[in-house]
Amino acid sequence: MMAKQVFRLVIFVVGLCLTSAILGAQDDKVAQLAKEVGGKGWIVYASRGANGTWDLFLMRPDGSARRNITNTPYYEEGGPRLSPDGKKLLYRRFAKGTTINHDLWGFQGNLMIAEPDGSKPAQIGGDREFPWASWSPDGKQIACLTQKGIQVIDLETKKVIRELPREGIYQQLFWSPDGQWFCGVANARMMWTVVRMNAQTGERNVVHEFQSCTPDWFHDSKHIIYPCRPAGQKGYGFTQLWMSEGEGKDTRLIYGEDGFHIYGGALSPDDKYVLFTRCPQDGGGSEKSGAPICVMRMADAPAVAGASKDLRKVHPEAKDAFVLQLTEGWEPFWTYAEIGAEK
Amino acid sequence: MKVVSTLILSLAVLSGVSCAKKTGKTDTGADPKVTTLGSIEVTAQLAEIRGDLINDPLYDYAHVMKYKVLQVHRGKVDKDTIYIGHYNPAKPRDSVADARVQQIGGNVKQFRVGDVHRMALEVPIDDHYMGGIINKYFGEVDDPLYWAIWTNKAAK
Numbered sequence A: 001m002m003a004k005q006v007f008r009l010v011i012f013v014v015g016l017c018l019t020s021a022i023l024g025a026q027d028d029k030v031a032q033l034a035k036e037v038g039g040k041g042w043i044v045y046a047s048r049g050a051n052g053t054w055d056l057f058l059m060r061p062d063g064s065a066r067r068n069i070t071n072t073p074y075y076e077e078g079g080p081r082l083s084p085d086g087k088k089l090l091y092r093r094f095a096k097g098t099t100i101n102h103d104l105w106g107f108q109g110n111l112m113i114a115e116p117d118g119s120k121p122a123q124i125g126g127d128r129e130f131p132w133a134s135w136s137p138d139g140k141q142i143a144c145l146t147q148k149g150i151q152v153i154d155l156e157t158k159k160v161i162r163e164l165p166r167e168g169i170y171q172q173l174f175w176s177p178d179g180q181w182f183c184g185v186a187n188a189r190m191m192w193t194v195v196r197m198n199a200q201t202g203e204r205n206v207v208h209e210f211q212s213c214t215p216d217w218f219h220d221s222k223h224i225i226y227p228c229r230p231a232g233q234k235g236y237g238f239t240q241l242w243m244s245e246g247e248g249k250d251t252r253l254i255y256g257e258d259g260f261h262i263y264g265g266a267l268s269p270d271d272k273y274v275l276f277t278r279c280p281q282d283g284g285g286s287e288k289s290g291a292p293i294c295v296m297r298m299a300d301a302p303a304v305a306g307a308s309k310d311l312r313k314v315h316p317e318a319k320d321a322f323v324l325q326l327t328e329g330w331e332p333f334w335t336y337a338e339i340g341a342e343k
Numbered sequence B: 001m002k003v004v005s006t007l008i009l010s011l012a013v014l015s016g017v018s019c020a021k022k023t024g025k026t027d028t029g030a031d032p033k034v035t036t037l038g039s040i041e042v043t044a045q046l047a048e049i050r051g052d053l054i055n056d057p058l059y060d061y062a063h064v065m066k067y068k069v070l071q072v073h074r075g076k077v078d079k080d081t082i083y084i085g086h087y088n089p090a091k092p093r094d095s096v097a098d099a100r101v102q103q104i105g106g107n108v109k110q111f112r113v114g115d116v117h118r119m120a121l122e123v124p125i126d127d128h129y130m131g132g133i134i135n136k137y138f139g140e141v142d143d144p145l146y147w148a149i150w151t152n153k154a155a156k
Helices: A002-037 A309-314 B002-028
Strands: A042-048 A054-059 A075-082 A089-095 A110-114 A122-124 A141-145 A150-154 A160-164 A169-175 A181-186 A193-198 A204-208 A223-228 A240-245 A252-256 A261-267 A273-279 A291-297 A324-335 B040-048 B061-074 B081-087 B116-122 B132-134 B146-154
Touching (some): A002 A291, A002 A324, A042 A075, A054 A324, A141 A169, A193 A223, A204 A223, A204 A240, A252 A261, A252 A273, A273 A324, B061 B116
Parallel strands (some): B061 B132
Antiparallel strands (some): A042 A324, A089 A110, A141 A150, A169 A181, A181 A193, A223 A240, A261 A273, A273 A291
């Protein structure tokens, strides 16, 4: 009887040691990741400020040196994106108390352009104008998604210099870094289809069908990152982070975790790291306070976190995820421009 | 006494006329909104709803339904069968307007095949609505999709 109890105790202690060794190794890998990315530019993102409204923040990719760069108690701000040269910051500003809708935010509020550190904010146009504005490669133009179509607008004159039919694209339009393409969410054979459009000819192709949205470009302009809630899951299912070539080929899982919806997918400027948010509720959390911003190496993809038994069955090739979890936020954007010096 | 009974009778007749008028309005579905909004106004019978009408508070969409046109009141409609997108069709029309679609309404509570609707419409849908569209006729029907602005119930 006594021997049995000793045996059980030994098993328990060995188990405990192994678990802490595994967790310790994971912690080490995450700490290594933090060290690796800490000096690689800045992440700009929206988060609730001390005043309770949505403000824009800068932080190092390891979560350090975090600071509020708008700090406006009378407005809400979100959707920050730096121009490709890192010299201007584009975002939307909403009236205080506005619920930022995860699908409609590009249509809401005012377009703002400021210095990269948030100083000298200037309102561009009126309420709800310049919807879904995204930068051209040279930062001199923006592309907007309107009811009429996709408009390319010269920022200096504010004039529409080119217009294309929107071909069913209804939200989340983004211009590729090389200027050759747009991506967006469209009605095709079914709604919630991520599409790519040739920015010159307006020709559109399907990238990924079925419950896919919020696409964004890899910096090579050849790949697109997007959240997708695939079919075949139990019940409502969970949104995972995926990527495809612009032609819609080579579709791959980047990160998934049963119990969490993954949104806000974005790449570091060298496409070596991926940013995303991890939210227990679907939608990314813009209606409340966002969700934890996470950093992962693209080399570690495809990765699955947590127990995620069902997801691991579908993706047996997936590795265990080593993810650096940062502060709560929404729609993060990564730049290597050195913009974070204190004012 | 005779004056009082005449008065009561007159009131009853007037009230009856008023009710009849109201009933008439409900029957045709005409009201100041449906007769003025949009560029097209039809009375049509709902012939088919393909797929389930999803009630998801997180995502908005329009669901395309097949209608048989009974009468064209305003505008031009070339075909007897048209395909109309209704916004968030699981919701009653009087509470369907929201941040995405503000100019929309009517008195239809529920979409049922066989019901007759008087509708103010626009066409094509993409010129008037930006959002997800469930179109189970995709690839089968090339006709332009109509967009329902106001949808009232009408008598069969």
